[in-house]
Amino acid sequence: MAGEEVNQMSHLDDDEINLGDLVRRLWGGKVWIAGTTGVAALVGLFIAAGTPPTYRADALLQLEEKRGQLALPSALSDLAGSEPRSETEIEIIRSRLVLGQAVADAHLDWYAVPRKLPTVLSALAKFGFPLPDVGGLSAFARGDEKLRVDLLEVPAEWIGQSIRLVSNGATGFTVFLPNGAEVEGRVGVPLIDAGRGFALRIGELDAPEAREFDIVHLSETSAISSLRGRLSVTERGRYTGVLELGFTGENPDETERTLHAISQAYLKQNVSRSAAEAESSLAFIESQLPEAEQTLRKAEASLNQYRQAQQAIDLGFEGQSLLTQITNLESELQKLADEEDTLAERYTPNHPTYQQLLSAKSRLQERLERLRSEVGSLPQTQRVVFNLTRDLELAQAGYVELLNRAQELRVMKASTIGNVRIVDQARTAPYPIAPRSARIVALSVLLGLLSGAGLVLLRHMLRRGIQSAKDLEAMGLPVFATINYLPEAAQHRKRQGSLPIYALSKPDDVVIEGFRSLRTSLHFGLIDASTRSLAITSSAPEAGKSFVVTNLGVVAAQAGQRVCIVDADLRRGYLRRYFSVPKVHRGLSEYLAGEVDLEDIVVPGPIPGLYFIPPGQFPPNPSELLMRDRLTDLVNALDQSFDLALFDTPPVLAVTDPMIISRAVGGTILVARYDVTPLGEIEAVQRQFLNSGLRLAGSVLNGFDPRRASESSGYGYGYSYRYAYKRED
Template identity: 25%
Template sequence: MINADKDLPNTSSGLSNSSLDLTKSTSEEVIDLRHYFSVINKNKWRIIFLALAVSIFAAIVALNITPIYRATATLLIEADQVKAVSFEEIYGLDSNRKEYYLTQFEVLKSRKIAQAVVEKLDLINHPDFIGKPSAIREFIKDVKSNIPFLPQKKEVVLDGEEESDMVLQLLVKSFLSRLTISPVRKTQLVNITFESSDPQLAALVANTVGEVYIDQNLAAKIGMTETAAGWLTTRLSGLRMRLDESETKLQEYRERENLIDVSNMSGVSGVVGLISNELEQTSKQLVIERHVRNKLLSIVRVINEYGRDNLDMLGTITEITSHNTIQNVKKELVIVGRKVSELSQVYGPKHPKMIAAQAELITVNDNLSNQVHKLITGVEKQLTTSERNINALEEELVRIKAQYQTVTSKEYEYRKLSREVETNRKIYDTFFSRAKETEVTSDFNSAVARFTDRAFRPAYPTTPNKPLIVILAFIVTLGFGVVIAFVVDALNDTFKDAHDVENKLSQRMLGLLPLIHFKKKVGFMLHYFFDESGKKFAESVRTMRTSFVLTQLDKECKTIEVTSSVPGEGKTTTAINLAFALAQVERTILIDADMRKPSVCKRFDIPPYQPGLANLIAGTEKFSECIFHDEVSGLTVMPCGQRPPNPLELLSSPKFSELLAELKLSYDRIIIDTPPVQSVSDALVIAQQADAVIYVVKSDDTRIGVAQEGIGRLVRASAKIAGVVLNKVDTRKTSQSDSYHGYYNEYSYGDELTPVNDTRTLNKNG
């Protein structure tokens, strides 16, 4: 066989592929709202039916759902609880902190509270908590038990106590799933909500949870108080013994050391204070005495240096001259000297007054000398006395220091014993006061919480909200149906309208043929085009004919090939009806070139042995013997003839080209029905001889990729594609928003005109 794809030219493949890709990308980028509306409009009744069906089912389910009642009790958790005596440290909780409230909320949700409520109300025997057998679960269990290769769970054998405990724990778990603890924001209130199919039980459980919480809290406090009281009492005896022991040691130390008052808290009293003052005063006296001694030593050193008889030099010593006696004598000396000087101016040296004055002056000088010597002797005596005082003070200071060390060591030991006594006394007093407080207040405890609102029996169920369920089911199903419609439309890569044909294939759409519904046994009528019931179908064929003729006005288009991508798309039906339409106005011949699976003979009831195209190309029969005239339409039909073993070679032979050339002289239109492009290469070979190719695509069936590949093969074969015909369009799904205007309409306009065998009339009027 000849491989037409390899032999045919490939000059236009790049242009065609690029145009197809450009058109495809452009169509994907643009959001067509009309298309979305069209999808919804097409599927509106299906979506509405689905929504109604689901709503009815939801209503049935809602009617069979057991109503659930919800009851709520409100507790006020006390922040500052009333106490006869305050000893919060025993409980270990600070009620003013945020963590305190969070802890209480968790306690309300604890399994301990839930189990206490379950046992108190005997919920294990209440019908609302008795599990109902599930038919589905039993069915699954039976199926698993009857299938040997499925793993079987090992049954654990429990004794009576373990089994009852397990049942109780499951019941508590179910109880907690219905219980809701919700604190009210920025308050000390907490709501206790319980759900049950029994409204009376819902209210009873909500109230009981609060009561059990309050009772357990009081019991816990009483237990802690009693434990604390017992522990305090036990500790008191040991603390009392320790205090007595420390006081005894202190007293014995006092007696042993003969201590009366060794306290020195104020710094002015006590033995230590006296000794400290004595030590300080003695130290000061010693310093003063040493200063005096040093001063006297310096005076004596100067006296020894000047000499005891050198009155002139000794008179320069400040300590001597500053003495009152010396100053008085010097004043007297000055007075006597002034007197002698005055008398010497009046009297002579031997005058009695002068002699008496001179004697008085000598007496004053002698007195001054005596006084200086006495002062010198007194200084020496003072020095001796000062040294003795210093020695005595130093000895006293040593004695006082030794005494101070002894007293301070005794004070340290005393203070140590006193601190121990004081510490033991404080601890004992604290424990004693707490023990008395606990003993007095052990039978008094305020509640940790109180009810502000008790739960009451609800009059109406909370769930299910049956109208809301039905409305939501309807709305959700509508949305889900729309989504499904969009998904199905997106996954449906077939041709649905003219836009798909033009955008996906980049080809002109010549027309569409509606889907005709017939009984399977009857099939599609051959001359339905001429039947009274087929007016709309005939009009769509004539529209296709007119569109084709108008697109080929400036071309010599006699040989027309009709093909498709795959079998079953209706190319033969399209070729026959197009031939019928053209035969009404022009001389037309229909050739069945599908030598592999011919169907024209069956349609026209031509005997299978009737000679046809294969015989004519092979030269075994004459032209007149290879044609058939249809009396109804006036169409000339050339069947396939005897099915040859080499159809592609026959169609590729020069005789086929010569046959077409001869037919063009006798007929205005030559319609050739060919095999599908994707099946064999016959259509590609015939396309090189045809003046135009009409490509048939089945609506909602032909895949876009398959059609694009078929069109691409024709383009690569340099075929002159006139356009595409969309076949088997279900017009019942069309709407005003569909892009079928100009190709098909449900409403016919006037009566069909009488056929005119004039091509010029058709070309003018369309």
């Protein structure tokens, strides 16, 4: 259990460390993130400034109840009539029926727009930069142009194609047709080509010379789709029957005109639908009137005949009272039945309100049954007169009801009033709804921040080289020193002629302090070495091992040691350029071949205590020369004459020479270049040494750049001060 807790704590610690590294990497790449954010903000600002404004027009409609407009008696009308469903009306507004009518009424299937400036130029113009009307810029709009098309007819094959109109100034213009023809025209004068089926009349043109417009005739389907895409219809509140129509466009006047056409088209279809409904209902009622009149006449005749036959004049007071009460009760029962239908849609029969209605209905039915039983106690003559009179009154009520409904429908049909009322006419807001500059810039800044952070993390992920001394130490290689990056030395090998030794020319530089630290580390790190000789190598070229060897030798000599630098790269060695030694000077290759002695190849260095052995002539068989016993003799001789011997060897992964030299010297140090040498190459070098029965004494991290390190990890280190002896006068 204790082990599990320790593992859990270690995982938590790893997570915290990873999160901290992530934050440090992002903070280290703050310059990249700030730059990316700034660029994104500028792009967003230009997009916001270069995007044409979008305006919104709105209108308000009210859907009124249809109650009382159906051609039915009042009882049935109450049951069938209901307020219109808003969802249904919304779909009707968006239908081809309404939008197609709006397209036809307002000629929305054609449009004319000036050529727009590119986004960048439009943004510059919005920021107040004047754009001259020269060259191709004169064709683009500046915002003060006007063009009104009063008539446009095109052949079927030209539908959807652009007709370019170029202003000639004053009232003239030139039209470039899709078939390549050019036609001159004037404002107010129709251009008609009956053979092609083309007609155009410009009602107004206010634009400087060379300004261009695009005129397009859309198909009805395309025009309706365009309207539907920019139209929004919503209900204000729930079950209010109030619909809000919204329409967007770049031209405020055109937007308002289009929405007005849509609302009027919907109003017209609603009126026509109501008129058609009224006409249909009127026809039904007129067909029922003769039958109702016949029923009325028949009831009157039956009552009159019975009265004449029985010499009965009237019901008398008692009978008339019963008739009135029964009629009233039946009317009240009908109302309760209507209310029950309404309550049944909302409540169950167990609801208190529903139970109260059923109780009242039951009481009325009991009273009606009692009255009907009293009718049975009347004399036979009065009972018959009572029934006939009741039939007559029912027939009269039905006939009068039909006459009233017929009159209402005639009025409705004549007045052509639907159940839709325009509360607010279409009107465009004075300020555009888009582009929302603040939102665009804010989103651009956010996108820039995310992109910058992603770029910093991506750069770190794509880096294949060593990032810190910790990487080398994690592989089991002690790091004797970290040499900071020196810009002047980055490309020194490509220079012609002699190369500078920066330990002499810049002794107080931070980089040279790193070599002094290396010198001290080697003094304690190689105490147990068999000889005072050291091979310095790398996994691949361009790691800076020759740079390290030269400056390390100089700082060691400055400390009072006798140092000999040996250029053991018999293939491409160039250390002679640091010491101004001619290429033909005899050196290591001649010594290994037995042609010269040691004292013949040693060259004094630029400071006391420093000596140099050049590579000599590059031999065809360097590996064979190095395998001779003369190499061991050289190491022993240098160990007796010098405090430190530094061998500059070729890269390990390129040739086998470093392995041969490493067997003869006291230790081998691997130079790795920051952000250049891959970890895989270090592993390959270690594996090669292990297979040869050798080991690396340690490593040096060269070319460490604190600024780049801070970008990748958020922290770095380096000397921030100078410390030197103060000369006393």
